[in-house]
Amino acid sequence: MFDLIPTTLRMATPLGFAALGGIYSERTGVINLALEGMMLIGAFGYIVGTQVSGSTWIGLLVGMSFGFLCALLHAVATITFRAEQIVTGIAINILALGITEFLVPTPEQVGGLPQWKLPFIGAYSFLVYLLPILVVVSHILLFKTPWGLRLCAAGESVEALATMSLSRTKWQYLGVLLSGVLAAVGGCFLASEVHYFTKGMTAGRGYLALAAVIFGNWRPLSGISACCLFGFATALELANRWEVPVQLLNSLPYILTMVVLAGFVGRSRPPASLGKMES
């Protein structure tokens, strides 16, 4: 059982970053189906940046800025131009898949991100340790500070923001841009583990992260737990120890998400103005 932990962590980390990003975006009321594309473009940026500069840090930075640009596109389209959020998200996924295939980098391998070794746990990329810290910080920021309350108000009650004469647009931009950068970090982690870029290498992880957001009821701590659960399911699938069809384990996260969303287990409560834009 314990030998599954390393794989679980490696599988859960990219999901966790993307899910955290998804939470920021959806908490401000903007549906973000573009997580998949943002992760992919982040992974692409990491590989290209590292190949060109020779430094994985620069690679990480390039990946993050690519994710930022992707998010900027989503934000401008959905917030400023009032474009349909769901369609825009899917379009960005298609765009990211296309661009990365068109400009696919040389198959030269690149190094991974610096690893930190801890007793009992083992050596992992520093991002694995960064994620729980970010999650806790996000939890405190979102639910315990005025800043977080305002951010959440953008997705919950537009009137509340308006009475404080705060701009909803500003908070929504912030949420979407943060989500792009975070999802791209998830992609960078993925690329740094695989060491090279393949077409569509995120393989639905962005959608899985979105499932984790819903499964975790749009809260960072529960979201990361969902990611760990999904990561564990993948680890089980890869270990393939029992006579269970791998495809069943594979589809388990999706089925669970549907069950939770329908309210069979617990109560799913999305932000009240999610996807709604006043005209």
Place this chain on the structure above:
Amino acid sequence: MNIQKVLASLLRDRTSQIKNLFVNYCLPPLLALFGFFLLCGIVLQIRQQSPLEFYSIIFVSAFSSLDDFGYVLFNATPLIFTGLAVAIAYKSGLFNIGCEGQLYVGAFAAAYVGIHLNLPGFLLIPLCIGSAMLAGAAWGAIPGFLKARYGAHEVINTIMMNFVAFALMNYLVTSVYQEPGQMIPQTPQIHEAAQLPRLASLSPILPLSNPLNLSFLFACGCAICCYIFLTYTRWGYELRLLGNAPDVAAYGGINPQVVTIWVMALSGAVAGLAGVAEVLGYRYRFLDNFSSGWGFTGIAVALLGRNNPFGILVAAILFGLLNKVALDIEILLEIRRGLFLAGQGVLIIWLVCTEGISRSRN
């Protein structure tokens, strides 16, 4: 004199109507397409490849012969179905992002019936089509039911159902129904009676190698049926009313929950037909991962076709053309197909932005 006046005013009304139709419905997609080709040209110029050669290849690869145009229509066939499926749901205010999964289950159902039943063609083909529609409808009805009964957002559920479908198909085709003695994840061939004839075998104007088959005509018929259904039937009216004015619909005695469920089922059934086009019309078996994102391209097709069945027909042929061109360009100019995929993404974003702007202006 009087009659002349009336006629003149009628004519004026007609022209202004046509002008409105053009400005609101045709201009944005045309502009988007123009921008798309311009963008491709600019990208190629930057990469120091000749845009002119690119443009000439587009025309040569799509229109130089009937054979080429046959390929275009062949590529368009599944997109007509998925585009219609997305549009049906969209007209009632629902998003069906699950066409990809629905077309897979539809394809598998068609293949299953086509393999296991040994009947004459006039019975077997309708049975295959019916079972594919049923499977697709079931796959679509689940998110519809969850939305109607529990208020769960259909977008998330259709996406989740996609992944469940991929996993299920992968399981069925690798563990249960794999063709014996094959490494490829595919089922055995369906009976010959279930195979839709190629148009080339019906008329000598196409070379026999051309894969264009009866499913294309079937898709055109489906578009016409959808138009009649949406415009002239009671159910079509209910569907559109729910999309345009949910409050009025409820006041008028339409049960939004019931409509939601059957709309999603219908949308799924039409998406399932895209699987039929593949299995009965082209490959004659179910192959794992056969679709190259047709369900998602269907969203672009519906958008470009303005959710009008005939618009979708045109848009699907256009996308079929783009796919054909992308393939030829990849071979002739060594430009990866990703360029076209990226262009597709930009095109969709452009279209939804123009739609969003016009919506907020009203």
